[in-house]
Amino acid sequence: MASSEGGYANAGEYIQHHLTNLTYGKLEAGSHLCDGSTTSEAVWKVAQCHEEVEHMGFWAIHLDSMIWSIGLGAVFLLLFGMVARKAHAGVPTGIQNFVETIVEFVDTQVRDIFHGRNPWIAPIALTVFVWVFLSNLMDIIPVDLIPYSLELLGVKYHKIVPSTDPNITLGTATFVFFLMIYYSFKVKGMGFIKELSFTPFNHWAFVPFNLFLELVGLLAKPFSLGLRLFGNLYAAEMIFILIALMFGGGIFIAVFGGALQLAWAIFHIMVIPLQAFIFMVLTIVYLSQAHEDH
Amino acid sequence: MNFNATFIGQIVVFAVFVWICAKFVWPPIMEAMQARQKKIAEGLDSADRAAKDLELAKHEAEKQLSEAKKEAAAILEQANKRATQLVDEAKVTAREEGDRIVASAQAEVDKEVTAAREQLRERISELTLAGAERILGSEVDAKKHSELLDKLAAEL
Numbered sequence: 001m002a003s004s005e006g007g008y009a010n011a012g013e014y015i016q017h018h019l020t021n022l023t024y025g026k027l028e029a030g031s032h033l034c035d036g037s038t039t040s041e042a043v044w045k046v047a048q049c050h051e052e053v054e055h056m057g058f059w060a061i062h063l064d065s066m067i068w069s070i071g072l073g074a075v076f077l078l079l080f081g082m083v084a085r086k087a088h089a090g091v092p093t094g095i096q097n098f099v100e101t102i103v104e105f106v107d108t109q110v111r112d113i114f115h116g117r118n119p120w121i122a123p124i125a126l127t128v129f130v131w132v133f134l135s136n137l138m139d140i141i142p143v144d145l146i147p148y149s150l151e152l153l154g155v156k157y158h159k160i161v162p163s164t165d166p167n168i169t170l171g172t173a174t175f176v177f178f179l180m181i182y183y184s185f186k187v188k189g190m191g192f193i194k195e196l197s198f199t200p201f202n203h204w205a206f207v208p209f210n211l212f213l214e215l216v217g218l219l220a221k222p223f224s225l226g227l228r229l230f231g232n233l234y235a236a237e238m239i240f241i242l243i244a245l246m247f248g249g250g251i252f253i254a255v256f257g258g259a260l261q262l263a264w265a266i267f268h269i270m271v272i273p274l275q276a277f278i279f280m281v282l283t284i285v286y287l288s289q290a291h292e293d294h
Numbered sequence: 295m296n297f298n299a300t301f302i303g304q305i306v307v308f309a310v311f312v313w314i315c316a317k318f319v320w321p322p323i324m325e326a327m328q329a330r331q332k333k334i335a336e337g338l339d340s341a342d343r344a345a346k347d348l349e350l351a352k353h354e355a356e357k358q359l360s361e362a363k364k365e366a367a368a369i370l371e372q373a374n375k376r377a378t379q380l381v382d383e384a385k386v387t388a389r390e391e392g393d394r395i396v397a398s399a400q401a402e403v404d405k406e407v408t409a410a411r412e413q414l415r416e417r418i419s420e421l422t423l424a425g426a427e428r429i430l431g432s433e434v435d436a437k438k439h440s441e442l443l444d445k446l447a448a449e450l
Binding site (some may be wrong): 023025055056057059062066069070073076080081083084085086088089090092100103104107111119120122126127131152155166167170172174175178 | 302309
């Protein structure tokens with residue numbers, strides 16, 4: 001699929017294709033279209049090439065990322081909701097066992113890290129953990145399987161791993177950041193501003209410096225949270241794409257590529273839950289910090 | 295790889311996920327788990343209590359058994375004593391009865407002997423009288439000599 005038979009001029013084009021999201025957005029009047037023409041008026045459309053995506057700017061949306069993100073969230077909520085609806089105190093069986101194991105695991109983490117009383121923290125942690133896990137899990141599916149199938153159906157671009165889209169990971173991290181700010185004000189009120197102004201140097205003269213330091217530290221949290229997940233999954237995805245390139249290079253290279261693919265997938269099985277776990281733990285830690293007076 | 299409105303979409307979508315999870319998913323599961331935990335704790339508790347009760351009952355049974363044994367032994371001993379006493383009493387009674395019988399028999403014998411001796415004495419006096427009559431060839435005045443004969447008989 002990776003060679004010219006697959007419709008790609010070279011490896012660079014193949015990689016770029018696999019890193020482009022299915023983007024829906026507005027093209028301003030006068031934009032160049034993929035076929036070389038120029039639009040006379042603004043149009044809303046699904047981008048057909050990389051250039052169009054570039055022209056769309058901020059007010060565009062990655063359909064594939066959103067669909068898979070919502071879909072995986074729905075899988076999580078339906079699976080757990082089904083168990084929740086039939087949850088009983090008797091002897092648990094099958095799926096209830098599985099779901100309760102995860103709930104118990106998350107609950108233990110929350111109890112260990114978060115010492116306040118807030119019934120929302122544990123559900124937030126559970127949602128973060130399972131959703132990130134499922135998103136990462138999509139990375140195990142061979143990179144060409146779903147995109148190529150959809151391409152035959154006329155969908156030009158498709159990325160199935162939401163956590164390789166920085167919009168998605170930063171969006172999730174930003175949601176956590178909003179919660180941090182919300183709880184900081186809710187718990188400490190104006191004490192939160194005071195905390196930002198008078199640490200680490202407790203003196204009036206240092207207030208601007210302190211504010212700068214603390215705000216940078218505060219903003220670094222969602223950035224590091226989102227970019228860590230994105231970086232890990234993006235790099236892994238990139239390696240899967242590079243390995244997939246080998247399948248077009250003759251029988252020996254293809255077999256070697258298959259072995260590499262297997263090895264990387266097995267290694268990746270470790271990364272998937274680990275990144276989900278890190279995201280969850282950091283979420284709990286940040287929210288715990290928001291609740292604590294220093 | 296562009297930064298765009300997907301970012302805002304994800305924030306909204308994720309907030310909805312969290313809200314649904316916190317409202318409809320987490321509470322029933324947690325409730326069920328806690329209820330089960332309580333049930334198990336109660337079960338273990340009652341099992342402990344039952345074991346303790348059993349131990350207590352065993353103890354009680356042992357105590358009662360040993361008491362019963364002691365009581366039985368006491369009753370047995372008493373019965374033995376009573377039996378011995380009865381035997382002793384019976385022995386004494388028998389001996390007394392025997393003594394009495396022997397004594398009455400002795401008295402009877404004595405009486406018989408006395409009677410026999412009396413008879414014999416009378417018989418001797420008669421025989422003596424008859425002998426004397428025969429020797430003397432004449433009738434002896436019984437009245438005249440009876441006094442002498444009685445004296446003789448008394449000496450026998």
